[in-house]
Amino acid sequence: MxxxxxxxxxxxxxxxxxxxxxxxxxxxxxxxxxxxxADLRCLVCQNQTLADSNAPLAEDLRRxxxxxxxxxxxxxxxxxxxxxxxxxxxxxxxPVKESTWLLWFGPFLLxxxxxxxxxxxxxxxxxxxxxxxxxxxxxxPDAATRARDLLDExxxx
Amino acid sequence: xxxLRWGLPLAIFAxxxxxxxVGLFRDPREVPSPLIDKAAPAFALPVLHQPERKVAGxxxxxxxxxxxxxxxxxxxxxxxHPVLVELAKSKVVPxxxxxxxxxxDEGIAWLAQxxxxxxxxxxxxxxxxxxxxxxxxxxxxxxxxxAGMIRYKHIGPVSPEALQQTILPLVRRLQQS
Numbered sequence: 001m002x003x004x005x006x007x008x009x010x011x012x013x014x015x016x017x018x019x020x021x022x023x024x025x026x027x028x029x030x031x032x033x034x035x036x037x038a039d040l041r042c043l044v045c046q047n048q049t050l051a052d053s054n055a056p057l058a059e060d061l062r063r064x065x066x067x068x069x070x071x072x073x074x075x076x077x078x079x080x081x082x083x084x085x086x087x088x089x090x091x092x093x094x095p096v097k098e099s100t101w102l103l104w105f106g107p108f109l110l111x112x113x114x115x116x117x118x119x120x121x122x123x124x125x126x127x128x129x130x131x132x133x134x135x136x137x138x139x140x141p142d143a144a145t146r147a148r149d150l151l152d153e154x155x156x157x
Numbered sequence: 158x159x160x161l162r163w164g165l166p167l168a169i170f171a172x173x174x175x176x177x178x179v180g181l182f183r184d185p186r187e188v189p190s191p192l193i194d195k196a197a198p199a200f201a202l203p204v205l206h207q208p209e210r211k212v213a214g215x216x217x218x219x220x221x222x223x224x225x226x227x228x229x230x231x232x233x234x235x236x237x238h239p240v241l242v243e244l245a246k247s248k249v250v251p252x253x254x255x256x257x258x259x260x261x262d263e264g265i266a267w268l269a270q271x272x273x274x275x276x277x278x279x280x281x282x283x284x285x286x287x288x289x290x291x292x293x294x295x296x297x298x299x300x301x302x303x304a305g306m307i308r309y310k311h312i313g314p315v316s317p318e319a320l321q322q323t324i325l326p327l328v329r330r331l332q333q334s
Contacts, residue, residue, distance in 0.1 A: 056284075057284070085192070086293065087291075
């Protein structure tokens with residue numbers, strides 16, 4: 001157990017050494033690239049981000065993003081560069097435009113519909129409740145007549 | 158009221174089924190290119206068989222041409238290759254090969270083995286021109302018109318049907334215009 005722990009510690013130290021050797025001194029720059037790449041889609045393995053994908057194209061695109069960033073391009077300019085070549089599909093956050101209105105505002109439409117239906121049901125129930133004199137639960141007209149008949153029968157009999 | 162109670166969920170269900178049904182026949186791997194009807198990205202690349210000679214896309218201005226992205230490591234390229242060889246024999250349209258992220262000697266050997274349908278192939282060793290053309294999978298085929306505009310992009314192997322029904326009619330129309 002003890003030996004395993006020591007081995008693990010050694011492995012971790014080695015891994016940390018390797019990792020730190022690859023990190024460029026400008027951590028903020030690396031961080032910016034990571035965040036940018038996490039928002040871009042790899043076109044080969046379509047459910048992975050550019051940051052996560054091991055596909056050769058993803059490597060090429062990461063290199064391209066890095067080159068553009070080093071040449072002083074802003075995040076928006078880099079995104080525009082990729083969109084011009086691969087379309088909006090590369091963006092994990094689709095832009096708001098005519099063809100994506102339903103995507104962006106559809107949920108709110110559904111919510112409005114739900115609220116509308118809920119209000120309508122509540123209003124109908126309240127009206128039905130107000131319609132009965134006792135204020136108890138509302139009865140369908142035929143059920144109400146039947147109940148009245150039964151009550152009348154009992155009292156007369 | 159009753160009609161609404163039954164009809165509304167049924168209508169929603171029908172719409173959902175409609176969407177899912179259409180989705181069955183769509184290929185999520187085919188990402189529409191934003192480059193259609195835009196100027197073909199410029200390039201100047203060495204020719205595969207004559208590395209000292211460079212060819213640019215602008216050299217083909219004034220004629221309709223195809224750009225076919227291929228590589229010796231690309232298995233699907235073998236599927237479409239006989240179709241391209243046949244097309245080349247008909248001499249209807251020049252086919253420029255973009256040898257994508259390949260080793261030149263392996264590319265040359267591959268063409269020697271399977272036949273060379275290309276007017277010429279240019280070497281895009283690091284895939285940089287491929288990125289400009291929005292290439293994300295090999296093979297891909299572009300139709301470029303006389304003015305140097307991309308008119309069509311075929312993703313994946315060109316089937317005889319795709320060639321006869323889509324690409325060739327488009328090429329003829331563009332050649333006449």
